[in-house]
Amino acid sequence: MTEPITHPADGESLQSQALDWLLALEDADTATLARFDAWLAESAAHRAAFEHARACWQSSALVDAAAQLEARTAPAPRRRWAGALAMAASVLLALGVLVQSNVLLDWRADHVTAVGQRQSLDLADGSQVVLNTDSAFSSDIDGRKRTANLLRGEAYFDVARDSARPFEVNAGPVQISVLGTAFAVRYLDDTTEVSVAHGQVEVRARNSGARIHLSAGDSIRIDEQGAGNRVRGDAASQLAWVQGRLVFDDRPLGEVLTELRRYYPGWIINASGPLDSMRVTGNYRLSDPVSVMRSLAQVTSANLHEYPALLILN
Structure with a gap:
């Protein structure tokens, strides 16, 4: 069983952690339940994120989105279906967190x-x-x-x-x-x-x-x-982005993916928690995030699954 790896987080990554806990709780043992209770008790933001994730998990929109993702692959056991639900929920959660706040800012901008x-x-x-x-x-x-x-x-x-x-x-x-x-x-x-x-x-x-x-x-x-x-x-x-480059030296892959998500007009999902801590070095063109993901998958010996507007690393 894979458990969430938690880090200091903004609203979007808190939602991602909450979603990870929903998956982990499906077959949780006593120790995992204790760790989840401790995570939930850390702050009101954690509790709110978990309630939001649970509400999205139970929505009909999530089931429809998961079905579309699952249709792209061959039939597989229950865990694969859970993975499709997780991908779809990630999309719904991120939309809910980001869109409302950004619209208000954009009205004020030139x-x-x-x-x-x-x-x-x-x-x-x-x-x-x-x-x-x-x-x-x-x-x-x-x-x-x-x-x-x-x-x-x-x-x-x-x-x-x-x-x-x-x-x-x-x-x-x-x-x-x-x-x-x-x-x-x-x-x-x-x-x-x-x-x-x-x-x-x-x-x-x-x-x-x-x-x-x-x-x-x-x-x-x-x-x-x-x-x-x-x-x-x-x-x-x-300042490398001014020349259209993404440069990182001995950085955790989780940090690199967080930065790369800012440039990819879709969803980048890391389905393997241990990959987050792997150290990577690189100098890439920001104009082609998909190629960056392919290179990162190669240097970390991970698999990259490519869908329209969705990249999954595991």
Whole structure:
């Protein structure tokens, strides 16, 4: 019996954990039930995620979706049917979690990119912006101010120098101020990361008012709890997406798949928990996530099952 492997998680991955527990409980022993009770008691978010997963599990929409997935394969034992249910439930759960929140943000944005899309923008002051996949962005530039808002996702800024008007970027828990430089901002799951390509950047944490100065090659992560440690010399891999690359060095496969899902306009499912902890290194083109998955399957000796808009690794 496979049990869920839990990690610190956002809403979407909590739903995935809840779904894993639903499957594990089908033939759970006493020890597994005890671990499930402990997971459930960790937080109200865990309990809410499990109730949501159970409601989707019992829905007619799930049964229909599972039947369509099962029809693509030859008849098999009960565990395969459970796998089809899990795949279908993952789709339904992710839709329920993500769509509602994203629609509200997109209404506030001037520019929105779809999953897998990048977009280059020329702002009124001469600054240039590259929006990464699944991002929402707005700006307000006039004779007195230069303000940009990253509502969701990731953006790379090449800012035109203007000593009279600092360029400010708002991204969740931080405000970034520059005169003329190049840097990237990533805002996902209430956490903001800033990586500097060249020049100087001032980052202000809203919750504490702390000001952090970053130079070329520096990066830092800030959430509602405060700022993490400044990392020097690590910005290059974090900026690789600007050139359309996904670069990772000795990273757990689970982290790599989480990043790759941002670029694939479908569903990527890891059906084997132990694969998450395998360490991988690579440099891939983001324009072809399917090829990336094929390479990852090869280097980890895993099997990749390809369906329309669905990739399953096990």
